[in-house]
Amino acid sequence: MRDRIEDIALAGPGILLLALAFVLPLVEMLRLSIVGADGGVTAEHFVRFLSDPYYLGVVWRTIYLSLLITIICAAVGFPLAYVMARVSPQMRLWLIVLIILPLMTSVVVRTFGWMVVLGRGGLIPFSLWKLGFVGRNFTLMHTEAAIVIGMVQVLLPFTALSILGVVMKIDRRLEEAARTMGASFLATLRSVVLPLAMPGILAGSLLAFTLSVSSFVTPSLLGGVRLPVVASSIYDAATKTLEWNFAAAQSVILLIGVLLALTPYIRLSGRRHG
Amino acid sequence: MxxxxxxxxxxxxxxxxxxxxxxxxxxxxxxxxxxxxxxxxxxxxxxxxxxxxxxxxxxxxxxxxxxxxxxxxxxxxxxxxxxxxxxxxxxxxxxxxxxxxxxxxxxxxxxxxxxxxxxxxxxxxxxxxxxxxxxxxxxxxxxxxxxxxxxxxxxxxxxxxxxxxxxxxxxxxxxxxxxxxxxxxxxxxxxxxxxxxxxxxxxxxxxxxxxxxxxxxxxxxxxxxxxTGFASEFLGSANLVPVKVIEGASGPQAQLPNGETIAVAVGTKPHGETHLVLRQEDLKLFPAKPGMSGDFLATVETRVFLGARIRYVLRMGDLRLKCLAPASDDFSAGERVTVRLPEGGAQVIST
Missing domain, CATH: 3.40.50.300 (P-loop containing nucleotide triphosphate hydrolases)
Structure with missing residues (x-):
C-alpha cells in the first residue's frame, strides 16, 4: 500500500500543471466575462450576445452543424468499427493505421487540401460538371456542406476508435447465438451489437459533438466569413474588435453549452454502471 | 423432431x-x-x-x-x-x-x-x-x-x-x-x-x-x-498391455511381456500386434498370497484416495497398471498385493 504523501508526490506535477494551465485561465475567463467597461460587475456582455439575432443565428448554426456532423460520424463510424473489430488482428492493425494516419497531419494542412478539392475547378465540382450532373462549374467552398465534409473527416477517427473499443469487448458468441436463434445478420447487428455498443457510440458522439462545437480552424477556412460559428465569433471579438470581455462571455456560454451536453451522458453511463 | x-x-x-x-x-x-x-x-x-x-x-x-x-x-x-x-x-x-x-x-x-x-x-x-x-x-x-x-x-x-x-x-x-x-x-x-x-x-x-x-x-x-486402443483408453481409461496371442491347451491365451499367460475370450485369433484391455475397475486387489492361478503379484506405487474409491498405480515388473478399487480395499504405498484379472476372459484388440 502506498502512503498518502507518496500519492500526492506522484500526482503533484500533473495537478500543478492543471492548476496553472487550466484552472487559472478558466477563472480569469469567468472574471473577464462579468467585468463592465467601468470595471464593475455586469451582465451586459451576456445580454448583448443573447439578445442579438445575429449571434443567436451563429449559435443555432453551430449547434445544428455539430449535431449533423456528430450523427454522420456515428452512422459511418459504427459499421466501420464493427468491421474493424471482426477482421483478423493483422487487418485490424492496417485499418487503424489507415484511420489514424490523417490525424498525423495538421488540421490546417488537411483543410487546405479540402479547399483544393471543393473549390471552383476542384476535383468534386469539376467532375460533377464534366459528368453532366450539374450545369456549370461551381464551388462547394464557403457552404455549410463544406464545413460538414471537412469536420466529419477530422472527427471520424475519434468516433470510430471509441466505438471500436466497446465493440471489441462484445463476445462474438452472442452474435453466433443470435444467428442460431433465427436472427439474420442485419437483425443481429440491430438487436445485439447495436445495443451493446451503445456506450461506445454515446462516448464517441459526445467527443465528436464537443470537439465540433468548439472547433475553429476548419469551419472558418471552409465556411468563410459569411458562415461564422461560435468559435470564430469568439476569435473575431478577441483579435479583431479587441472586446476581450465580450469574447470571455461568449466562451463561458460555449463552456456551459458543452457541460449541458455532457450531463445526460454522465447520467446515462452512471446508470449503466450502477 | x-x-x-x-x-x-x-x-x-x-x-x-x-x-x-x-x-x-x-x-x-x-x-x-x-x-x-x-x-x-x-x-x-x-x-x-x-x-x-x-x-x-x-x-x-x-x-x-x-x-x-x-x-x-x-x-x-x-x-x-x-x-x-x-x-x-x-x-x-x-x-x-x-x-x-x-x-x-x-x-x-x-x-x-x-x-x-x-x-x-x-x-x-x-x-x-x-x-x-x-x-x-x-x-x-x-x-x-x-x-x-x-x-x-x-x-x-x-x-x-x-x-x-x-x-x-x-x-x-x-x-x-x-x-x-x-x-x-x-x-x-x-x-x-x-x-x-x-x-x-x-x-x-x-x-x-x-x-x-x-x-x-x-x-x-x-x-x-x-x-481400438484409443477407444478403450479414452472410454474406461483402461490399461493397454502389449501381449502375444498363443493357442493354449484350453483355448487362446495372451502372453504378457514377463512370460506369464492368461486366458482370453474364446475366438481371439493370434494376429499382428495385439493389446490386452484391462479396465481399471475390473482389477480386484487382495493382500499378497502367492500361488493362486490367474493372479499376479504387484507392488502399490501410488495411492490416491477419491472418497468412495481409491485409485492405485501398481507395478508388475516392467508393467504399470492403473486400478480403481472400492475404498474398503485399502492398501498403502509400497505394499505387495495380489491382482485378480476379470473372469470370463479379458478382451484383446489389435492396434
Whole structure:
C-alpha cells in the first residue's frame, strides 16, 4: 500500500500543471466575462450576445452543424468499427493505421487540401460538371456542406476508435447465438451489437459533438466569413474588435453549452454502471 | 423432431485439415453424444451442423433437406453454448422470447404463453424479470436451456453445456436433461469430453479422435467392446498391455511381456500386434498370497484416495497398471498385493 504523501508526490506535477494551465485561465475567463467597461460587475456582455439575432443565428448554426456532423460520424463510424473489430488482428492493425494516419497531419494542412478539392475547378465540382450532373462549374467552398465534409473527416477517427473499443469487448458468441436463434445478420447487428455498443457510440458522439462545437480552424477556412460559428465569433471579438470581455462571455456560454451536453451522458453511463 | 445426415464432411482451416470425411446418420429423436479429447474436431462438427462454419466438402441434411449452404438462421436449429451466451442487455423473459421474436412465431400473446411454459419447464418462473448477470451459473444455464427449447427446433445442439457447473449441479442437470429429452423427444447432438457424461446421457455415442470417427455405438456396446486402443483408453481409461496371442491347451491365451499367460475370450485369433484391455475397475486387489492361478503379484506405487474409491498405480515388473478399487480395499504405498484379472476372459484388440 502506498502512503498518502507518496500519492500526492506522484500526482503533484500533473495537478500543478492543471492548476496553472487550466484552472487559472478558466477563472480569469469567468472574471473577464462579468467585468463592465467601468470595471464593475455586469451582465451586459451576456445580454448583448443573447439578445442579438445575429449571434443567436451563429449559435443555432453551430449547434445544428455539430449535431449533423456528430450523427454522420456515428452512422459511418459504427459499421466501420464493427468491421474493424471482426477482421483478423493483422487487418485490424492496417485499418487503424489507415484511420489514424490523417490525424498525423495538421488540421490546417488537411483543410487546405479540402479547399483544393471543393473549390471552383476542384476535383468534386469539376467532375460533377464534366459528368453532366450539374450545369456549370461551381464551388462547394464557403457552404455549410463544406464545413460538414471537412469536420466529419477530422472527427471520424475519434468516433470510430471509441466505438471500436466497446465493440471489441462484445463476445462474438452472442452474435453466433443470435444467428442460431433465427436472427439474420442485419437483425443481429440491430438487436445485439447495436445495443451493446451503445456506450461506445454515446462516448464517441459526445467527443465528436464537443470537439465540433468548439472547433475553429476548419469551419472558418471552409465556411468563410459569411458562415461564422461560435468559435470564430469568439476569435473575431478577441483579435479583431479587441472586446476581450465580450469574447470571455461568449466562451463561458460555449463552456456551459458543452457541460449541458455532457450531463445526460454522465447520467446515462452512471446508470449503466450502477 | 427430425433426422440429421452428415455426408463425407471435410473441413480445413487454411492448410490444416481438422475433419477428414465424417459421415453420420442420426435418427429422429435420438440423443447423440460427440465424445472426444479437446482438438478432435467435435466442436467444429457441431458448428458445421449449426451453420456457424462452412464445410470444405460434404453435405448436411436436416429432415432430408440439404442445408449445407444455408446460414444458421434458416436451419431451424437451436444451440446451447458452453458460455450460455445469454444476451446481457435483455431480461430472462426477453432472452427466451428472442428466438420466437426473430422467427416471427405467433402473436405477442402466444409468445408470452410459450415463454411462460418454457420458464416453468426449467423452474425459473420467479426469475423471469431478472437480468442474466443477476443469476447464478446454474440459473443462467437453465435460461439458456429454456431459450433453446422454446422455439421447438428440429435439432437441439448442446456444446459442452455442463462443463461450467460444479459437480453436484452437473449431476442434477444430467438427470434433468434426460427427463427433458424423454418428454420433448428432440433430436439432440451433445458435445462433451467427459466420457461418463456421454455414456450416461446418450442413445448413441460417437467417439471422435483427430478429425475422424473412431467408433459409433450405444453406450453399453461402446463401453464393453471398444474396437481400438484409443477407444478403450479414452472410454474406461483402461490399461493397454502389449501381449502375444498363443493357442493354449484350453483355448487362446495372451502372453504378457514377463512370460506369464492368461486366458482370453474364446475366438481371439493370434494376429499382428495385439493389446490386452484391462479396465481399471475390473482389477480386484487382495493382500499378497502367492500361488493362486490367474493372479499376479504387484507392488502399490501410488495411492490416491477419491472418497468412495481409491485409485492405485501398481507395478508388475516392467508393467504399470492403473486400478480403481472400492475404498474398503485399502492398501498403502509400497505394499505387495495380489491382482485378480476379470473372469470370463479379458478382451484383446489389435492396434
Amino acid at each position: 427430425a433426422t440429421l445426415d452428415l455426408t463425407e464432411i471435410v473441413k480445413s482451416f487454411g492448410s490444416t485439415q481438422v475433419l477428414h470425411g465424417i459421415s453420420l446418420a442420426i435418427e429422429s429423436g435420438q440423443f447423440v453424444s460427440l465424445l472426444g479429447p479437446s482438438g478432435c474436431g467435435k466442436t467444429t462438427l457441431l458448428r458445421i451442423i449449426a451453420g456457424l462454419e462452412g464445410v470444405t466438402r460434404g453435405s448436411v441434411h436436416i429432415d432430408g433437406r440439404d442445408v449445407t449452404g444455408l446460414p444458421p438462421e434458416s436451419r431451424d436449429i437451436a444451440m446451447m453454448f458452453q458460455s450460455y451466451a445469454l444476451l446481457p442487455h435483455m431480461s430472462v423473459r426477453e432472452n427466451i422470447r428472442f428466438p420466437l421474436r426473430m422467427r416471427r412465431r405467433g402473436t405477442r400473446a402466444e409468445q408470452d404463453d410459450r415463454v411462460q411454459a418454457a420458464l416453468e419447464t426449467v423452474q425459473l418462473g420467479h426469475l423471469a424479470d431478472r437480468m442474466p448477470r443477476q443469476l447464478s451459473g446454474g440459473q443462467q444455464q437453465r435460461v439458456a436451456l429454456a431459450r433453446a427449447i422454446v422455439s421447438d427446433p428440429k435439432i437441439l445442439l448442446l456444446d459442452e453445456p455442463l462443463s461450467n457447473l460444479d459437480a453436484r449441479l452437473r449431476e442434477d442437470m444430467q438427470v434433468e436433461l434426460i427427463e427433458l429429452h424423454r418428454r420433448l423427444g428432440l433430436t439432440t447432438v451433445f458435445v462433451t469430453h467427459d466420457q461418463e457424461e456421454a455414456l450416461s446421457l446418450s442413445d448413441v455415442v460417437v467417439l471422435m479422435n483427430s478429425g475422424r470417427i473412431e467408433q459409433v455405438g450405444d453406450p453399453q456396446t461402446i463401453y464393453a467392446s471398444p474396437h
